[in-house]
Amino acid sequence: MLLRSRLRFVVAVASLGLLVAPGAAGATKVIAPPGNSGVSQYVEVVPGAGGSVPVGSAGKHGPVLSPAARRRLEASGPSGKALVAFAQQTGVPAEHGKAGAGSGSGPGSSGSSHSPGSSHSASSSSKGAAKGAAQLPAAVPASAIRSGGPAGGGLGWGLYAALGAIVLAGAGFFLVRRRSA
């Protein structure tokens, strides 16, 4: 009786973990042109291999760029290689403010492409997030990379929580059925 209650508890907790875990691990990264991390209309959304990674802990969470993305950057020359090195060495600064998806707050005062009036709070935050990161090669500013995309960021630790919850739920279900049988 006690064991069955415990099993039900485990299944309930595991199911709760599934419910609270975010959706699929389709994490993306957003890269801004050097010096313009506060202008979202020219950021490039890059396929990522995982969720957002806190600064300085990239090694524990695996690569922050997908292999294809890494190869592309490395093939683009010294600047691209420096970008890869930075991303893998320091992790990706956490995204602040609105994700970069051209979500300007409104057109500029003229017909020019650039709307200073539509800057985002990410502008100072993204630079602040670079503090404490490893020294960058001069050609690659820290603000060039930030995590997240239109979905607001990857799973990060949530991926592992979700996987753990799935495993627990499966184990719990198996044990309950076996017990019932």
Added chain:
Amino acid sequence: MRTRLLALTASLAACLCAPPAYARPLPSLVTGFTDPILESPSPGVREAWLGRVVGEHAAVVRINVAWATVARAQPPSPALAADPSWAGYDWSTTDVAVADAVAHGLTVQLTLASPAPAWEEGPHRPSSAPRGSWEPNPGAFASFARAAALRYSGTYTPPGATAALPRVRYWQAWNEPNLSIYLTPQWRKVGRGWAPESPFVYRDLLNAFYAAVKAVQPDALVLSAGTAPYGDPPGGERMPPAQFVRNVLCLGEALQPEPCPHPALFDILDHHPYSVSGPFFRAFNRDDVAIADMPKLIVPLRRAERLHLVGGARHHQVWVTEVSWDSSPPDPQGVPIAEQARWLEQTLHLLWQQGVSTVLWYLIADQPPIPSYAASYQSGTYYIDGRPKPSATAFRFPFVVDRVLGRAGGSRSLAWGRAPVAGARVTIEQRLHGAWRVLRTLSSGSSGVFQASLRVGRGAVLRALDGSEQSLVWRVE
């Protein structure tokens, strides 16, 4: 027999008389600037910066006209909407900007763009759509374009003025229409998915604009809107530019022709290939277009030309009216100052190689860091206080030397540049043992562009000279 002999002789004569490939002038590269500072309300500011534009040997300046800024009131009739002298239009800023630029010998490209006046937007604008972006009325846009084309036709004298306003020959319809910040809707919901919508909204605007401008100035040239370089997945706020352009050109993903009742009408294709890394960096996503990805737009364009899916010029020019990087200093996160100059030169070369005929650098003057460096642009070839950066020399006299694969499998060095003055004699020098020695002397030809194969290896330090002007020093990598 006699006829055949005559034909053979004529052919032989033609072959002998035709200039060899290496002696034919290389395609030209026209340069210029896009910079709001050239539209400054201060005559002194305009004068100072136009002077620097001229000093950079730039030929073209782009001036933006915001529809809602000019149209202060709703025209009571279509006739007045197309009238350049209607009192509801405020052309004052544009008049002086155009006049001053032309007075400095520059060619003006005028971009008529968002925001659209509120009364010219489509009905039921969602609250999420930026103001001035929602389904602008093509007919109204055409009326506005007609008014502008008349005003800057070279024959229009404003009331009270003593001389006609100068003529503008290059006209552009809208700006970055693949961004929701400038044009909506980008997508429409179809079942559980999304279908492109903005290319078709834009094509209507473009075609109406084209007809209006050409009716006033048949020999004017119309540019399609410069597309922004990156997009989002379907349903997002941006459409990838290659997808956007294919749709405008009635081409599918595999460049197969699509139903096209109203082919797009324009003479020049424009793009803004801002790169998140250096000039040789290729965009990660298939339909995004950075500096090295221009074929993603040019190949569909040529295909549309062959299939008669696009109107306007028979052979469309390709322009880039915005590209640049912020420099450090002054932007702490910008590209190092020397790197900015090198990347500028490589960008001009790479775009030229891909068939781009005109490149406008975004900004001649750094902007003040308001609200911040990250949200403003310090990509000028000059600092805000007027001091030149190394990129000012790079822009004026671009010179690059690349290692390229040779025919026999080895490598050789190929120098490329554009002399400040077309037709000038250019000298390429190499620094050896602390002294400069002449390596090659050649003519820049009528286009100003020169190219030469050099027997130098990695680490060679070179420069180009054109009379009193000299390029930046280039180290072969």
